[in-house]
Amino acid sequence: MIADLAFSSLGDLLTSPLLLVALLIGVPLGLFFGAVPGLGGKLGIVLAIPFLAGVDPMAGAVFLLSMHAVVHTGGSIPAILFGIPGSGADSAAVVDGYPMARNGEAGRALGASMCASGVGGVIGALFLVLFLPVLRPLMLSVGPSEVFFFAIFGITFIAVLSGDRLVKGLIVGCFGLMLSFVGADPVIGVNRFTFGQLFLWDGIHLITAMMAIFALPEMIWLATRGGSVSRLSMVDAGYNYRSILDGCVDVGRFWWLTLRTSIIGAIIGAIPGLGGNAASWICYGHAAQTSHTPEQFGQGAVEGVIAPDTANNSKEGGSLLPTLFFGIPGSSGMAMLLGAFAVMGIEPGLHMAGDGLGLVWTLIWALVVANIAAVILFLLTAKWVGMVSFIQGGYLIPFVFVFAFLGNYISAGGWEHVVLLGVFGLLGYALKRFDWPRAPFAIGLILGHMSELSLSKSLALWGPTFFMRPISLVLIALTIGSVGFYVLRRRRGAGRSFGD
Amino acid sequence: MSVSTFFGAAGARDVPLATKGEVIFSFVMLAIVGGMTILAMTYPAETRLAPLVIGLPATGLCLLNAVTIMSTKRGRDDGRRVVSKGAEISAIMWFLGFVTAIVLLGFYVGAPLMIFFYYWRAQRVGLLVAIGAALVIWLLVYGVFTIALEQLLFQGVLFDKFA
Numbered sequence: 001m002i003a004d005l006a007f008s009s010l011g012d013l014l015t016s017p018l019l020l021v022a023l024l025i026g027v028p029l030g031l032f033f034g035a036v037p038g039l040g041g042k043l044g045i046v047l048a049i050p051f052l053a054g055v056d057p058m059a060g061a062v063f064l065l066s067m068h069a070v071v072h073t074g075g076s077i078p079a080i081l082f083g084i085p086g087s088g089a090d091s092a093a094v095v096d097g098y099p100m101a102r103n104g105e106a107g108r109a110l111g112a113s114m115c116a117s118g119v120g121g122v123i124g125a126l127f128l129v130l131f132l133p134v135l136r137p138l139m140l141s142v143g144p145s146e147v148f149f150f151a152i153f154g155i156t157f158i159a160v161l162s163g164d165r166l167v168k169g170l171i172v173g174c175f176g177l178m179l180s181f182v183g184a185d186p187v188i189g190v191n192r193f194t195f196g197q198l199f200l201w202d203g204i205h206l207i208t209a210m211m212a213i214f215a216l217p218e219m220i221w222l223a224t225r226g227g228s229v230s231r232l233s234m235v236d237a238g239y240n241y242r243s244i245l246d247g248c249v250d251v252g253r254f255w256w257l258t259l260r261t262s263i264i265g266a267i268i269g270a271i272p273g274l275g276g277n278a279a280s281w282i283c284y285g286h287a288a289q290t291s292h293t294p295e296q297f298g299q300g301a302v303e304g305v306i307a308p309d310t311a312n313n314s315k316e317g318g319s320l321l322p323t324l325f326f327g328i329p330g331s332s333g334m335a336m337l338l339g340a341f342a343v344m345g346i347e348p349g350l351h352m353a354g355d356g357l358g359l360v361w362t363l364i365w366a367l368v369v370a371n372i373a374a375v376i377l378f379l380l381t382a383k384w385v386g387m388v389s390f391i392q393g394g395y396l397i398p399f400v401f402v403f404a405f406l407g408n409y410i411s412a413g414g415w416e417h418v419v420l421l422g423v424f425g426l427l428g429y430a431l432k433r434f435d436w437p438r439a440p441f442a443i444g445l446i447l448g449h450m451s452e453l454s455l456s457k458s459l460a461l462w463g464p465t466f467f468m469r470p471i472s473l474v475l476i477a478l479t480i481g482s483v484g485f486y487v488l489r490r491r492r493g494a495g496r497s498f499g500d
Numbered sequence: 501m502s503v504s505t506f507f508g509a510a511g512a513r514d515v516p517l518a519t520k521g522e523v524i525f526s527f528v529m530l531a532i533v534g535g536m537t538i539l540a541m542t543y544p545a546e547t548r549l550a551p552l553v554i555g556l557p558a559t560g561l562c563l564l565n566a567v568t569i570m571s572t573k574r575g576r577d578d579g580r581r582v583v584s585k586g587a588e589i590s591a592i593m594w595f596l597g598f599v600t601a602i603v604l605l606g607f608y609v610g611a612p613l614m615i616f617f618y619y620w621r622a623q624r625v626g627l628l629v630a631i632g633a634a635l636v637i638w639l640l641v642y643g644v645f646t647i648a649l650e651q652l653l654f655q656g657v658l659f660d661k662f663a
Contacts, residue, residue, distance in 0.1 A: 043649075047649060047650075167561055167564060167565050167568075168565060170558075170561055171529060171533065171558055171561045171562055171565060174533065174554050174555070174557070174558030174561070175529070175532070175533055175558065177554045178533065178536050178551060178554055178555055178558065181550055181551050181554075185543075185546070185547045185550075187546040187547065188544065188546055188547060190543060190544055190547040192540070192543060192547060192551065193536060193539065193540075193551075216595070219595075220591050220592060220595050221591075223587075223590075223591035223594065223595075223622075224587050224588045224590075224591040225587070226587070394622065394623045395619075395623065397618075398598075398614065398615045398618045398619070398633075398637075399615070399637060401595070401598045401614075402598075402602075402607075402611045402614075402615065402637055402641070405598070405599075405602050405607075405611075406607060406611075406641065406645065406653070409607070409653065409654055410645075410651060410653075415602075415603055415654045415657065418599065418602055418603055418654070419599065419603055421599070422595070422596065422599035425595065425599075426592070426595075426596075429592070430525050430528070433521070433525075434521060434522045434525045434526075435522075436525075436529075448550075448554075452550045455550075
C-alpha cells in the first residue's frame with residue numbers, strides 16, 4: 001500500500017503539468033540563488049512567498065523545495081571557479097575545489113561536485129523514507145549533551161586538517177573558536193569582544209569570515225601572480241567535456257565515501273541544532289581522515305570536493321524529516337520553508353504520517369527529481385561554465401570582488417561587515433602567504449558557538465554528569481577513536497603535508 | 501654555509517628558513533590571540549570560561565610557534581618568492597581600494613568606479629572598454645539586485661552622511 005502511494009505520487013509529479021512546471025522553474029532559480037555569493041536559498045524562499053499566496057499548496061511546496069534542494073549545488077560553482085563560496089556551507093568545497101581549478105581540473109571538479117550533489121540529494125531523500133519509523137525516538141533522545149559531544153567530535157578534525165603544520169593549524173583552529181565567541185555569551189548574555197560595536201553583538205557572520213579567509217586571499221593572490229585561475233592553458237589542461245564526465249565517474253570511483261558522507265550529512269540534517277554548515281565540514285574532515293592520500297587534501301583532491309557536496313545536499317533530505325513531521329525545522333532554510341508552508345496552508349505535524357502521506361511522498365520525489373534535474377541542467381551547460389577558469393584573472397577579479405562584497409553585505413546586512421571583510425581578508429591573505437592552514441579556522445568558527453551553547457545547556461539540565469547519557473558516551477568513544485586513528489596514521493607517516 | 505647556498509637547487513635546504521614576514525606574522529597572531537585572551541580575563545566568570553579554555557593554550561601555542569620561527573635561520577624573501585613584491589603590494593592596495601570605495605561610495609557608485617579604474621589603470625585596457633565594464637557591473641548591481649530582487653543596497657557612508 002505504501003509502495004502504491006509512493007509510485008502514484010511519483011506518477012502525479014511527473015504527469016502533472018503544474019507540478020512539473022513548478023519543479024522546472026524552481027531548479028534553475030535554486031541554482032542561481034546558490035551560485036550568487038551571499039544570496040542563498042533562504043532569500044529565494046523569502047522572495048518567492050508573496051507569489052505563492054493563492055497557488056495550489058502542492059505546487060507551491062514542490063517549487064520551494066526544488067529551489068531550496070539545489071542551492072548548494074549552485075553554490076559549489078563559484079566555490080570551485082573563484083574560491084568564493086555561495087554560502088557558509090559551500091566553503092568546504094573551496095579547500096580542494098579551487099586548487100583543482102588552479103591545476104586546470106575545473107571541469108573535473110565541477111563534474112564531481114554536481115554529481116556528488118545529485119547523489120547526495122537522492123540519498124538524503126531515501127534517508128527520509130527509510131528512517132521515518134525510527135526518527136521520533138532518535139530525535140527525542142538527542143539533546144544538548146549529544147550536540148556538545150558532536151561538536152567536540154567535529155573540533156578534533158582541526159588536527160586532521162592541519163597535517164604536518166600541527167601547531168599552526170591548532171592556533172588557527174583556536175582562533176576560529178575564539179572568533180565564534182564574539183557577541184553575547186549564551187549563559188548570561190554579556191557581550192564579548194564587541195568593543196562597543198552593535199553590529200558585533202550577533203557575532204562574526206559566517207559568510208564574512210569564510211569569504212575573508214578563503215575566497216578573497218585567492219583573488220588577491222591571483223591579482224599578484226597574474227594569469228588565469230587555472231595555471232594551465234585550456235589546451236594543456238585538456239579541458240573538454242570528457243574532463244567533466246571524469247568528475248562524474250570519480251563519484252562512482254569513490255562510491256563508499258559518497259555513501260558514507262551522504263548518510264552522515266542526512267543524519268546531521270535530521271537533528272535540529274547541529275547546523276547545516278557543520279555537515280559539509282565534518283564530512284570533509286572525515287574524508288581527509290580516512291583517505292589513503294591525505295597529503296593531497298588542500299592541493300586538489302577530488303574527494304575533498306565529493307565529501308562536502310554530498311553532505312550539503314543530503315542534509316536537506318534529513319532536515320525535511322523533523323520539519324514535516326514535528327514542525328521543528330532541521331536548519332535555518334527549513335525554518336523559512338516552514339513559514340512558507342504556513343502561508344500556503346500546509347500544517348506540518350505527526351498527522352503527515354497519516355492523511356498527509358501523499359504530500360510527503362510528492363515532496364520526497366520532488367527532492368529526488370530536482371537533484372537529478374540540476375545535474376542534467378548543469379551537464380548541459382558545464383563546458384561553458386568551466387571555461388571561466390581559463391579567462392585572464394585581471395578581467396574577472398574586480399567582478400568577483402564586487403560580488404563577494406555584495407554577497408557579504410546582503411547576507412550579513414550592514415556596511416560594517418564590508419569593513420570586517422576587508423580586515424579579515426588581509427588576515428586570510430597573510431595566512432595563505434605564510435603557509436598557515438586555513439581549513440581548521442572554519443571548523444573552529446562553525447562549531448565553537450554550538451559547543452559552548454550546548455555545554456551550558458547540558459550543565460544546566462543535567463549537571464556535571466551530563467556526559468553519562470548513552471548517546472553521549474557513544475560520541476565520546478567515537479571522538480577518542482577518531483583521535484587515536486589520527487595519531488596512529490601520523491606515526492605511520494601517512495599524515496604528511498596538508499597543502500593549502 | 502651561507503644563506504645563498506640554501507637558495508641554490510630546489511630542495512637543497514637542510515634547515516627550514518623563516519623570512520622576515522613569517523616572523524612578523526607569527527608575532528601578529530600572538531598579539532591577536534594573546535590580546536583576546538587578556539581581554540577575556542576582564543569578563544565575568546561564566547562569560548570568560550570558554551574564551552580562556554581556548555585562549556590560554558592557544559596563546560601558549562603562539563608563543564611556541566613564535567620562538568620556533570625566531571630560532572630558525574632567517575632567509576631572504578626573494579629566493580623563494582614566485583611573484584614580485586611590487587605586484588603583491590599593488591594587489592593589496594587595489595583590494596583596499598575596493599573596500600574603501602564601497603564603504604565610502606556604496607555599491608551603485610563605488611563598485612563601477614573601481615571596476616573602471618582597475619580595468620583602465622591595472623589592466624591597461626582602453627577607456628571605452630573600462631567604461632563598458634563599469635556600465636555592466638552597474639547594470640548587474642542595479643538591475644538584478646535592486647530592480648529584480650528589490651534589495652536596496654548600501655549607498656555609501658559619504659552619501660548617507662550628506663543625504
